[in-house]
Amino acid sequence: MKYAYAYVLDTMADWELGFVIAELNSGQYFKSRGSRIPVKMVGASNRPITTKGGMTILPDLTVDEITHETSAILLLPGADNWNDPEHAPVVEKAKQLLDVGGNVAAICGATTALANSGLLDDRQHTSNSLEYLTLFCPTYKGAACYKDEKIVADGSNLITTGAAGGLLLAREVIALLDLFKNETLEAWYNYFNTGDCKYFYTMMETLQESNSSIRN
Structure with missing residues (x-):
């Protein structure tokens, strides 16, 4: 079983992972009907954390329990206290996963x-801006690799975006893991990006086509 591991920490921007967590855990629009990627909440410890929105989350496991073999992706949300030393282990875990071809997605403060x-x-x-990284990251030496874009997929297994990129993050994670049909993903993104109901009906049609193919 592969899991999506969502790191949770005090002050985390709970809305930033909302789209991606909902779609991975529910599997409601997956091209492989009836499947899903369960989302596990990961903490620096087993203690409950409080999000910026005031929600209390009890971690399912700690960072040391994540393995490459069980990880579909590691999701890192924005938060106000990423510089706290207790979060160093998850950053090291991200490095370990990337080094062996694992997937990592980071947004905003992450x-x-x-x-x-x-x-x-x-x-x-990418991030909120190059100035943001140079201001808050005294050891940062990656300016030459910075892209002034809303979201960047490293060409392999790292996805980064800024604070307003929650929907884009979900789209790129879904694409990276090859979970939706291309036309389903396009309609899904356009619907939530614009609110135009025509895209919702298009998305439903792509799912009906998938079901029809299975029956035939």
């Missing part, structure tokens, strides 16, 4: 943790 650790020095990436 990119500063990766930048400070040197993980972005030689990988294409």
Whole structure:
């Protein structure tokens, strides 16, 4: 069984992972009907954390329990206290996963943790801005690899985006893991990006086509 591991920490921006967690855990639009990628909440310890939105989350496991063999992707949300030393183990876990071909997606403040650790020095990436990284990451040396884009997939297994990239993050994770049909993903993204119901109906049609193919 492969899991999506979502790191949780006090002050985390709970909304930033909302789209991707919902789609991975439910599997409602997967091209392989009836499948899903369960989401496990990972903490620095087993203690409950409180999100910026005031929700209390009890971790399912700790960082040391993550393995490459069971990891579909490691999701790193933004938060106000990424510079706390207790979060160093998950940054090291991200490095271990990337080194062996595992998948990591980081948004907003999580990119500063990766930048400070040197993980972005030689990988294409983005964040809230280049100025943001240089201001908050004194050891950052990855400016040459910075892309002034809303989201960047490193060409392999690292996805980075800024604070407003929650929907884009979900789209790129879904694409990386090859979970939706291409036309389903396009309609899904367009619907939530624009709110235009025509894209919702298009998405439903792509799912009906999948079911029809299975029956035939």
